[in-house]
Amino acid sequence: MATISNSHARPAAFRRMVRGGSASPGEVQVIVRHLLAGCETCQRRMAEARDAGGDHATWSYDAVFSRLARRPSEGERQERTMTAHYEHVHP
Ligand SMILES: [Zn+2]
Secondary structure, three states: OOOOOOOOOOHHHHHHHHOOOOOOHHHHHHHHHHHHOOOHHHHHHHHHHHHHHOOOOOOOHHHHHHHHOOOHHHOHHHHHHHHHHHHHHOO
16 A cells, blocks of 8 residues: 555545546546546545435446546637547546
């Protein structure tokens, strides 16, 4: 188990991310870093957020990573790409 020294993202950030990527890029980076490191607290918060969102069966990590792959300076285009991907995952 990797050791995580950074603080966890707040539960509200998980819920925003699950509901279509409206969490800030910083929040998403913290969440993904913790999940990839196997952080049990963040895994539990993600599970709770997905349950609260009610659509965890169709939620995809792809949406998160496609968002991370883009530079923050792309701004609007990033949001449009995120939205298009979300609609593809959630027809
Ligand atoms: Zn964590």
